[in-house]
Amino acid sequence: MRRKLVLSAVAMGAMACLARRAGAYEAMAVTDGGTLSGMVTYEGTPPPPTKIEVTKDPEVCGKEPKTAPNLVVGQGGGIANVVVVVQATKGKKLEPAAQNPVFDQKTCEFHPHVLAFPAGSTVDVTNSDGILHNIHTTSTVNPSQNQAQPKFKPKIQLKVEKPEWPIAVKCDVHGWMSAYWVSEEHPYFAVTDANGGFKIADLPPGDYQVELWQEKLGKKTMPASIKAKEETKVAWTMK
Numbered sequence: 001m002r003r004k005l006v007l008s009a010v011a012m013g014a015m016a017c018l019a020r021r022a023g024a025y026e027a028m029a030v031t032d033g034g035t036l037s038g039m040v041t042y043e044g045t046p047p048p049p050t051k052i053e054v055t056k057d058p059e060v061c062g063k064e065p066k067t068a069p070n071l072v073v074g075q076g077g078g079i080a081n082v083v084v085v086v087q088a089t090k091g092k093k094l095e096p097a098a099q100n101p102v103f104d105q106k107t108c109e110f111h112p113h114v115l116a117f118p119a120g121s122t123v124d125v126t127n128s129d130g131i132l133h134n135i136h137t138t139s140t141v142n143p144s145q146n147q148a149q150p151k152f153k154p155k156i157q158l159k160v161e162k163p164e165w166p167i168a169v170k171c172d173v174h175g176w177m178s179a180y181w182v183s184e185e186h187p188y189f190a191v192t193d194a195n196g197g198f199k200i201a202d203l204p205p206g207d208y209q210v211e212l213w214q215e216k217l218g219k220k221t222m223p224a225s226i227k228a229k230e231e232t233k234v235a236w237t238m239k
């Protein structure tokens with residue numbers, strides 16, 4: 001009998017865990033929120049940037065080799081395009097982006113290289129190049145999208161309903177084109193700027209685990225304590 005009780009408690013615990021994974025984020029009013037801000041820098045000497053040969057459409061894509069966007073380290077060592085996600089289970093309501101995030105294809109590169117948005121947003125995929133591109137997302141939670149975007153189709157709208165990240169985005173016409181989308185279930189996420197900086201506001205006070213992800217450097221989890229109406233400044237590194 002006792003053994004049975006213990007077993008069912010374990011089963012219930014496992015179920016609670018699963019439910020949380022499925023996105024049991026609890027929305028509430030946040031009146032005394034704190035801010036998490038800081039920098040993510042490269043530890044040690046960063047490797048030299050990789051070069052990409054332009055093998056197609058040089059008149060639009062450019063004739064010179066391109067610098068690969070897979071690891072961009074600024075002058076002060078700050079890493080651009082690091083995804084920062086606070087593992088929050090409750091807080092401000094998630095509002096899908098009122099203005100659709102724009103994801104452009106220009107000189108045969110995706111801009112921005114990492115695009116983060118609230119789940120339920122519609123991404124405006126634009127084509128500034130006026131040549132054939134193709135938007136190909138390799139989603140597993142959301143439906144995978146694969147649409148040609150010729151010159152006469154300046155905008156394609158793609159809705160990303162469910163939280164999922166990272167979603168790799170490719171262009172099948174130009175093999176070097178790559179980007180990542182981040183669709184989040186709560187509003188506590190950021191992508192580092194060119195100097196490695198980020199800022200996430202209105203967090204309910206408490207202790208959090210914060211996930212960092214960079215396509216080449218992988219994932220890292222860091223702790224952060226948030227106090228009411230205060231700014232917690234962090235200096236994190238990746239390598």
Ligand SMILES: [Cu+2]
Nearest residue numbers: 133171173174
């Ligand atoms: Cu392309």
